[in-house]
Amino acid sequence: MIPKRRLGSSGVEVGALGLGCMGMSWAYGSAERDDERSIGVIRRALELGVTLIDTADMYGPFTNEELVGRALDDRRDDAVLATKGGLVVDDAETGAIHRDGRPEHMRSAFEASLRRLRTDRVDLYQLHRIDPEVPVEETWGAMAEFVTAGHAGALGLSEPTLDELQRAHAVHPVASVQSELSLWTREALDEVLPWCEANEVAFIPFSPLGRGFLTGKMSAGKFDADDLRARFPRFSEEAMAANQAIVDVVAEIAADHDAAPGQIAIAWVLAQGEMVIPIPGTRRVEYLEENAAAASIELTPAELERLDSLPPPEGERYPASYSP
Numbered sequence: 001m002i003p004k005r006r007l008g009s010s011g012v013e014v015g016a017l018g019l020g021c022m023g024m025s026w027a028y029g030s031a032e033r034d035d036e037r038s039i040g041v042i043r044r045a046l047e048l049g050v051t052l053i054d055t056a057d058m059y060g061p062f063t064n065e066e067l068v069g070r071a072l073d074d075r076r077d078d079a080v081l082a083t084k085g086g087l088v089v090d091d092a093e094t095g096a097i098h099r100d101g102r103p104e105h106m107r108s109a110f111e112a113s114l115r116r117l118r119t120d121r122v123d124l125y126q127l128h129r130i131d132p133e134v135p136v137e138e139t140w141g142a143m144a145e146f147v148t149a150g151h152a153g154a155l156g157l158s159e160p161t162l163d164e165l166q167r168a169h170a171v172h173p174v175a176s177v178q179s180e181l182s183l184w185t186r187e188a189l190d191e192v193l194p195w196c197e198a199n200e201v202a203f204i205p206f207s208p209l210g211r212g213f214l215t216g217k218m219s220a221g222k223f224d225a226d227d228l229r230a231r232f233p234r235f236s237e238e239a240m241a242a243n244q245a246i247v248d249v250v251a252e253i254a255a256d257h258d259a260a261p262g263q264i265a266i267a268w269v270l271a272q273g274e275m276v277i278p279i280p281g282t283r284r285v286e287y288l289e290e291n292a293a294a295a296s297i298e299l300t301p302a303e304l305e306r307l308d309s310l311p312p313p314e315g316e317r318y319p320a321s322y323s324p
Contacts, residue, residue: 001049002295005277007080008175008202010154012123014080016270016295018052019045019288020206020281025064027095028212029224032283035067042071044285046078048292054178054204054279056084056128057113061092065116073118082124082204083117084158084178085109086131086139087324095228097324101131103142110146126156126178127168129324136164137171144172156204162191174201178279181205181272183214183265184234184246184313189272197273208269208278209291210313213240215262216247231322234315242314249310253303259294262287266294268307 004013022028024038042053055068065083072079085106090096106127114120125146130136146152154175157168168174177196179188182205196203211229212218218240223230233239250261257264262280269278280291299307318324 002292004049005274006202007052007124007154007277008196008275009173009200010124010175010202012080012153014052014277015049016277017050017266017292018054018082018204018277018279019050020279021053021055021064021068022059023281024283025067026059026061027228029227031224034283035070038067038283039071041283041285041288042068043075045288045292046075048289050288050292051078052080052082052204052277052279054082054206055117056087057109057116058084058087058089058097058128061089062112062116065113069116069118076119080123081117081119082126082156083113083122084126084128085113086128093226095322099129099131099133101127101134101136101139103138106139106142107145110143110151114151121151121153123153124156124176125152125154126158126176128158130157130160130164136160136168140168140171147172156202160192162195165192165195169199174199176202176204178204178206180207180317181269181276181278182208182210183250183268183307183310184210184243185317186312193272193276196275201275203273203276205269205276205278208266208280209262210265211235213243214247214250214265215260216251228322231319232315232317233319234313234317236315239313239315246310246313249306253299253306256303257297259297260290263290263294263297264299264307266291267297267299268304270295271299271304
């Protein structure tokens with residue numbers, strides 16, 4: 001079993017790593033999707049102590065929550081179930097989406113998520129993105145109703161600015177912040193992560209493996225046509241060639257630990273603080289087990305310093321035409 005960490009001020013204990021379920025149904029290509037295999041991954045995660053299971057209504061759209069609901073049908077009490085609302089898919093083929101933080105949308109989205117997840121309560125409900133057309137106080141106030149009614153244990157935000165985070169926290173306690181953090185995406189280290197640490201708020205990094213790049217197993221130009229990474233600037237052939245220098249250092253440190261590069265990438269994220277609970281995603285049990293084993297790797301101060309000094313990656317996170 002992996003070590004445990006606390007999900008912010010909620011007081012709920014979870015495994016030091018969670019499981020991001022997005023790729024089972026969305027974004028990373030359909031060729032290898034297999035619902036039954038994914039259900040096996042979720043159930044194996046619970047056996048390993050990977051108890052924070054993260055999904056969202058937009059993944060699929062909707063099919064990922066249904067998948068997670070099936071996987072947890074008789075294991076609900078073994079999981080700390082997290083989902084999100086506030087993003088709406090306009091075109092599943094292109095990944096086009098828009099934000100909707102209107103209170104009426106959040107209420108209907110939450111009720112629909114509960115139905116798909118086959119439960120009357122989620123442990124963590126998260127605002128997937130803040131709608132610039134709706135004051136965050138209005139969206140957050142509506143979400144607080146779910147806690148008062150006993151249908152959500154705690155609330156979280158995804159990718160907020162520090163100002164938005166503080167404004168939401170003044171309305172109702174923020175239990176968690178979910179934002180991208182990895183060896184090639186570090187913006188959260190500047191302000192948001194220190195604020196979380198100071199305010200007893202969990203920080204849940206998505207894509208701690210750099211959308212798979214930090215495993216060292218990816219090749220440029222090898223994406224399925226429906227894999228969104230094929231359109232992301234960091235995954236162009238030129239950017240991947242330049243960013244290989246990051247993976248090379250990670251691989252050198254991995255060799256010293258007799259570990260996989262991805263395990264070192266996760267260990268670095270875990271080393272950013274006890275409030276940090278990364279949620280690497282996978283569709284295969286063998287990679288789940290590999291990721292979970294990263295929780296036992298201790299990086300030396302010299303290794304951490306070397307990883308901290310890695311150069312920033314070439315390429316933006318998202319193309320200009322894609323704004324999640």
